[in-house]
Amino acid sequence: MFLNRRKLLTSAAALGAATLLPGFAQAEEESIWDQLARNARKKDVKTDENTFSALQTIDTPEPILSFDTAYSIQLAIAYYQQVVAAGGWEEPTRQTFNLSNGKDGKAVSNLKRHLMLVGDYPQSDRINGNFDGAMDLAVRKFQVRHGIVPTGKIDEPTFYALAVPAEQRLAQLMLNAARVESLAGSLQERYLLVNIPAASIETVQGGMVNSRHNAVVGKIDRQTPLMSSKVHQVKFNPYWTVPKSIIEKDLIRYMNDDPNYLTNFNIRIFDGNGNELPPTAIDWSTNDAVKYTFRQDPGGENSMGHVKIDFYNPYDCYLHDTPAKALFGENQRFHSSGCVRVDGVDTVVNWLLQDNGGWDIDGIHAMFATNENVNVPLTFQMPIHTTYITAWSNRQGTVSFRDDVYGYDAQGKVTFDA
DSSP states (O other): OOOOHHHHHHHHHHHHHTTSSSSGOOOOOOOOOHHHHHHHHHHHHHHHHHHHHHHHTTSSSOOOOSHHHHHHHHHHHHHHHHHHHHOOOOOOTTTTTTOOTTTTTTTHHHHHHHHHHHSSSSSOOOSSSBOHHHHHHHHHHHHHHTTOOOOOOHHHHHHHHHHOOHHHHHHHHHHHHHHHHHHHHOOOSEEEEEEETTEEEEEEETEEEEEEEEEEBBBBBBOOOEEEEEEEEEESSSSSSOOHHHHHIIIHHHHHOOTTHHHHEEEEEEETTTOEGGGGOOTTTGEEEEEEEEEEEESSSSSTTTTEEEOOOTTTTTEEOOOOOGGGGSOEEEEESSSSEEETTHHHHHHHTTTTTTOOHHHHHHHHHHTOOOEEEEEEEEEEEEOOEEEETTTTTTTTEEOTTTSSHTTOOOOOHH
């Protein structure tokens, strides 16, 4: 039985508010020496170094989808079976929420035991209640393994991840082992991988990751489809034709909120004969707009940014750049209408064009700067897989988990219709 994330997050948020109320106050007598010791521990923590060290645990060369990963997941399953047989780990309490460097108490000790079990904190026979530099590093390791921005603080998403029982983590690993094994046999020497639950992209060559990228993928109600296909074309500085679904769900609302929206974002309106119309020609209080074509000019404000990456599919799904780059730094990157936005897209384009000749990263940047619409068919059509993997492991034993955003884990799905 998989936990309901929304219910748990709601209770966690309420918990955070409740701790501010007098009835939940945990006032304890503390000497000046305790305060000085806690402040000293805060100063000793090198947060940037801890973040770097935490990221190194997941930044290994194995792809999320490969035979190597399938083997590593089996090793993780064997370990988590032992953890479950031994009783798993304790649930976090209200005292766990908002723990961070410098805090002390029993909740810290309990958290250390949990992090020790999952490999983030070094094994020790003696556990104290100090949240020190080693504990800060352990929390950041836990966070990066769960796709959470590594702050070192038990924030809301970290609290949720801690609350998932060992039995559920084991079930995730077993389900995803079957998914990886079902796909690994069809992989080629080079491929592009989009893992939707992680909102991430890997370019893979010779069984090794060439580059990793954060992505923004489809919302729960506008999901990125799962499929295997081939990338066949790169479009520099594309025009963007607004899909009918976005006209209905978003564009009409935007124009009612701000009549200058189309003008501000360089979106032109065309009738069935190709004639351009002014925004005032449309009755925005109705759905009249769906009868027209809305096309955004190339440039910095274009919703696809400076490049679009086309692959064969019946869903009008593609990879692309974006002007909204701040979204790549979020924990939950499920904001698109089904297409996939790519952080560091210039690196992906450079890799895709390696067989075309005459392209390098400087040439790609120069093409971006022209705002000229140019289509480049790929000499080698790159295999691409959009997948759904919520648990995996690497060679050094680091086990990563992600939320079941589309509910496929809850359904027990192993294979997906292309």
